[in-house]
Amino acid sequence: MPKQAGGTVRIKSVEIADEPRGEPELELEFLGSTAGVNRVGRPVEVSALVRNLGGRTAENTVAALRVPTGVRLLPGGRQAERISPWLPQTMTWQIEASQPGPATVELQLQTVGAPLAKCGATIEFTSAPPLSATDYIPPPQPVQANVDLGVFYFPGWSSPSRWRPILDFPKRKPVLGWYDESNPECADWQIKWAVEHGVTFFMVDWYWVRGQRHLEHWLHEAYANARFRSQLKWCVMWANHNPPKTHSLEDWRNVTQYWIDHYFKTPEYYRIDGRPAVFIWAPRNIRNDLGGGEQAAELYALSQQMARDAGLPGIYFAAMSSHESAAACEQLKTEGYEAFTSYHGFELAERRTGSKYFGFDKVVETAGEVWQQADERASGLEYIPIVDTGWASEPWHRSEARVISGRTPELFGRLCRQAAEYAAREGKEIVAVGPWNEWGEGSYIEPYAEYGFGDLNQMREAFCAPGDWPPNVIPSDVGRGPYDFPPQPATTRWTFDKDGDLEGWTHNSVARVRVSDGLLQGESAGSGPILQAPSVMIEADRLRTLVVRMRSDADDRPQLFWGTTMAGQSEANSARFAVTGDGQLREYVVDLGGVRSWRGVITSLRFDPVNKPGVQFAIDSIEVR
Numbered sequence: 001m002p003k004q005a006g007g008t009v010r011i012k013s014v015e016i017a018d019e020p021r022g023e024p025e026l027e028l029e030f031l032g033s034t035a036g037v038n039r040v041g042r043p044v045e046v047s048a049l050v051r052n053l054g055g056r057t058a059e060n061t062v063a064a065l066r067v068p069t070g071v072r073l074l075p076g077g078r079q080a081e082r083i084s085p086w087l088p089q090t091m092t093w094q095i096e097a098s099q100p101g102p103a104t105v106e107l108q109l110q111t112v113g114a115p116l117a118k119c120g121a122t123i124e125f126t127s128a129p130p131l132s133a134t135d136y137i138p139p140p141q142p143v144q145a146n147v148d149l150g151v152f153y154f155p156g157w158s159s160p161s162r163w164r165p166i167l168d169f170p171k172r173k174p175v176l177g178w179y180d181e182s183n184p185e186c187a188d189w190q191i192k193w194a195v196e197h198g199v200t201f202f203m204v205d206w207y208w209v210r211g212q213r214h215l216e217h218w219l220h221e222a223y224a225n226a227r228f229r230s231q232l233k234w235c236v237m238w239a240n241h242n243p244p245k246t247h248s249l250e251d252w253r254n255v256t257q258y259w260i261d262h263y264f265k266t267p268e269y270y271r272i273d274g275r276p277a278v279f280i281w282a283p284r285n286i287r288n289d290l291g292g293g294e295q296a297a298e299l300y301a302l303s304q305q306m307a308r309d310a311g312l313p314g315i316y317f318a319a320m321s322s323h324e325s326a327a328a329c330e331q332l333k334t335e336g337y338e339a340f341t342s343y344h345g346f347e348l349a350e351r352r353t354g355s356k357y358f359g360f361d362k363v364v365e366t367a368g369e370v371w372q373q374a375d376e377r378a379s380g381l382e383y384i385p386i387v388d389t390g391w392a393s394e395p396w397h398r399s400e401a402r403v404i405s406g407r408t409p410e411l412f413g414r415l416c417r418q419a420a421e422y423a424a425r426e427g428k429e430i431v432a433v434g435p436w437n438e439w440g441e442g443s444y445i446e447p448y449a450e451y452g453f454g455d456l457n458q459m460r461e462a463f464c465a466p467g468d469w470p471p472n473v474i475p476s477d478v479g480r481g482p483y484d485f486p487p488q489p490a491t492t493r494w495t496f497d498k499d500g501d502l503e504g505w506t507h508n509s510v511a512r513v514r515v516s517d518g519l520l521q522g523e524s525a526g527s528g529p530i531l532q533a534p535s536v537m538i539e540a541d542r543l544r545t546l547v548v549r550m551r552s553d554a555d556d557r558p559q560l561f562w563g564t565t566m567a568g569q570s571e572a573n574s575a576r577f578a579v580t581g582d583g584q585l586r587e588y589v590v591d592l593g594g595v596r597s598w599r600g601v602i603t604s605l606r607f608d609p610v611n612k613p614g615v616q617f618a619i620d621s622i623e624v625r
Contacts, residue, residue: 020085025054026061026109028119029088036175036452037474039128040100043074046123047170047449048091048107050083058083058111065093066106072096083111084539086565086601088168097125129471133479137188140231141470145198145463147423150270150384151433152237152343153202155218156440157181160488161504161534165395165603166439174439175447175474177484186483187222189475191232193447194436196472197456198464201233201270202436203279208255209242233270236263237279237320240286247289252299253306260310272316272339272430276307279318279341283332293331300336318384323347326377333380341384341432344443345370346391346404360407363388364415371422387419389434389455392442398603399566404442409451413458420462433459447474492538493623496520504534519618524610533605538624540564540602544593546575548607549620554581556610560590562597563604573597585620592624 015021030049038044046065052058063079073095080089097103102122109117131138156162163178179186194202207214223229236259240247263269264276271277280286287296304314318339319332332340348370349362371385390407423431435443445455453472460469475481494503496515505520507513508530513522520531546560557576561569575598577590592598605624609617 020055022055024052024056024058024083024085024111024114026058026083026111026114026117027051027053028107028109028117030171031105031107031119031121032171032449033123034092034170034173034449036173036447036449037472038097038123038125039474039476040097040125042128042476043094043096044123044125046093046095046105046121047173048119049088049168049170050080050091050109050117051088052083052085054085054114056113057085058114061109061111063091064108065095066108067095068103068105070098071103071105072098084601087537087539090168090170095123097123100125100127128477129473131473131477136227137185137192137475137480138473138478140192140195140228142195142231143198143460143464143467143469145200145460146420146465147428147463148200148430149198149433149459149463150201150203150235150430151194151199151445152435152438153204153218153234154435154438154441155181155205155215157437158215158217159504159534160485163485164535164537169395169439171448171450172439172442172444173449174437175449175452177482179483180485182217182221183483184222184225184227185480187218187226188228190436190446191223191226191228192473193453193456195228195231196470197453197460199232199433201235203237203432204234205239206236207239208258210246210251211254229268233268235270235277235279237281239281241281242285244285245289247286247299249290249299249302252302256303256306256315259315260307260312264307264310264312264315272318275314275316276312277316277318279320280337281320281343283319283321283335283337287331287335293335297335304336319381323374324377326379329377329379329381337381339382339384340374340378342386344391344434345386345388348373349404350402356402358404360388360390360404360411363404364411364418367415367418368422371419375426383428384430384432385419385422385428387415387431387433387459389436389438389443389445393440394442396440397568398563400568409454409458412445412455413462416459416462431463447472490537492536492543492625493621494533495621496619506532519620521618522609522616524613524615524617531607531609533607533622536602536605536624538602540592540599543624544591544598545625546590546592547587547621547623547625548577548590549585549587550579550609550617551583551585551620552579552581552610552615552617553583554610554612554615555579556581556612556615558588558610559608560592561606561608562602564597564600564602566600567597569604569606581615585618 029051033044034047035044059082061081061083067073077093079091083089102124104120104122106120158181166172176186204219269276287293290296307315317337319337320342321340346363348366353362374383391402391404393401419431437444437446447453497518499516501515557578559574559576561574563569575590575595577588
């Protein structure tokens with residue numbers, strides 16, 4: 001059925017079968033530039049995302065891109081001859097225009113047994129600003145907004161495997177490319193673009209579980225070494241999605257001391273009312289772990305005293321809880337919070353439409369009510385209004401995704417203008433803006449393929465006084481870039497041969513995990529140690545066997561979980577096998593083809609090597625073949 005209200009559909013027939021049926025049927029889901037900003041006289045990548053809606057794999061597919069007069073088709077690119085019903089394929093070409101203006105390209109796709117598929121796209125080419133190649137990025141020219149604009153920042157792009165789920169969504173490609181987020185030069189471009197469009201500070205998603213930190217590469221490697229970091233403030237948004245019982249008095253003392261020692265006294269740290277600001281994702285988690293609000297309040301009081309003892313005027317705590325009731329807001333105030341906001345504000349629009357599929361226009365229509373209702377139940381807290389940057393989480397959640405469609409720079413601009421007017425009317429000094437770069441959740445305004453600087457331009461127009469704004473400069477304008485990670489060959493075999501190299505695997509609930517002596521070694525710290533594989537794309541009808549070479553010091557039944565383009569990891573999408581706990585390396589072979597749910601395209605793998613606490617294990621290799 002249509003995902004949008006008012007849509008129509010005609011059903012010719014319905015058949016229930018255990019596999020897709022019918023001939024190939026190719027659909028061009030996207031055709032266009034992935035550069036975001038297309039300069040005259042420079043190569044521009046044109047990308048096509050092709051899906052096969054039929055029941056049989058399209059073999060020997062022929063793709064032809066036609067370009068108009070004044071545009072050259074350059075050698076190179078990548079075409080796909082085989083297109084499975086389970087796995088979309090991206091094809092690319094390079095083109096170059098000799099003059100500014102719109103250029104319409106047309107793609108034709110032909111495969112045996114399927115009708116000819118056609119699609120056209122218009123690409124706007126612009127002249128580059130009069131700049132010469134430089135030895136670094138041109139310094140930012142900050143533009144002052146009429147409020148402090150704080151934008152959430154998700155530091156999730158630390159490796160090629162993190163980008164892999166986004167590659168099938170080419171219109172999301174950042175202008176920086178599939179970049180290495182730990183690169184200080186990339187951070188300097190982000191700083192330049194942010195401050196030139198009125199942004200005051202980033203609220204950086206920050207992770208701490210009993211002293212274990214992760215996803216801090218942007219903050220500690222890129223931003224910390226960026227030349228322009230003094231021009232953009234930042235603060236902690238503690239994303240405490242922590243397991244139960246991991247907040248404690250001692251842990252709270254440690255995390256506060258870490259903030260004081262490493263962040264609060266730096267000149268770049270953002271302050272409210274003269275005090276370093278800390279945003280907390282889940283106050284409820286802290287309250288629950290400590291046994292109630294009174295106990296939680298003692299922790300916040302402890303932080304305030306520690307800050308004062310360190311020569312600071314205290315800490316300004318803000319909760320990510322704008323959808324709470326008035327009583328809950330009163331509870332937050334009692335515990336020690338002074339303000340609240342949220343990561344998103346689309347919940348009212350979702351309730352009104354009664355669906356997880358709705359348009360961004362509904363977010364714009366309901367935003368004023370969201371802000372007003374939050375202010376009415378604030379109970380003495382300061383409410384910081386939130387400006388949504390969208391949501392469409394198909395790369396992370398596939399068929400389970402919430403999808404807000406139809407977000408355009410013009411609609412985003414309307415939302416920004418509403419927020420600017422609301423802030424002026426209500427005396428708000430800070431406005432929060434949804435994520436800068438949550439490419440997987442579909443919340444982003446950092447310059448990207450579909451609209452380039454469109455969102456940032458609209459935000460600047462809404463919050464900044466008119467003036468002689470600086471031009472939007474991209475890396476190629478000054479001979480910089482590209483910043484993409486080197487292409488990584490797809491793999492379904494991991495051998496852990498290099499000391500310290502987890503080969504893209506991540507872990508939790510595993511104590512002292514390490515790679516040494518050609519083995520991934522660890523000890524289970526809970527009942528379900530988890531090893532999460534880097535992103536994969538496995539056609540299940542081609543690779544049907546799991547081979548694990550490992551040892552364990554206890555008899556057990558390890559478990560492999562998988563997610564597909566249709567369903568996430570679950571007990572139904574898993575297979576177990578028995579291991580012998582004699583401490584000897586043994587090879588275990590598992591027939592995945594015999595598991596009914598091993599079908600379609602496998603997009604994620606999780607391996608639980610043991611299911612008991614206190615078990616030592618070592619893995620020599622994991623392979624799907």
